[in-house]
Amino acid sequence: MDTNAALEAFAALSQETRLAIFRLLIKAGPEGMAAGTIAEQVDGRQNTISSHLAALARADLIESKRDGRSIIYRASYKAAGDLIAFLLEDCCGGRAEICTPLVNNLACLQQSAEACCD
Template sequence: MDETDALDALAALSQESRLRLFRLLVTCGPDGLPAGEIARRMDVPHNTLSSQLGQLSRAGLTRARREGRSVIYAPDFDGIRALLGFLMKDCCGGPAEQCNALLDRFLRPDCTTHCQPACGDRS
């Protein structure tokens, strides 16, 4: 990730409702949530939600997939890892690879098991 990409990601998170949206999706893990359920939980109009999701997606922090007639939004853990890696690049006196264990511990792509109960059933 370069500085411009990091600034885009940080700008996407710098608005209160987008930050809340991002945190909701991270809580739900890789399974994500349908757009309608996100709008209901956040109590925002669909057009507002669409704009917010678009900004997070363009910043590389979320991704969407189609399941039947639903569009499911989930965190993009690769993008989140890239942002955190960029922010921590100079930690530990410079050897960023020493920070990888920390990133791996907190950004496990298999977090469905511990994330799902907080998100709840999306059926």
């Protein structure tokens, strides 16, 4: 991920509702959610949620697919991983002992993601 893509992703996530939507979609797993369900879950209006979803999609943080009359939105796990990798690219200047807690947290997250997304 380059700096501009990271900045766009951070800009998209720097708004409370968009962050809540992204976290909701991460939790939903690869099945994703319909826009109406997302609006209910984050207590938002349909038209406002649509603009938030569009901002997240422009940042490549979510993907959408039509399913009949609904559009199903899913988090892009690749984009989320790329963003984390961008942040940690030069982690701790090669001093592994400093990074151990961070690596352990990421390993726990990876196990949780694999359990829900396999």
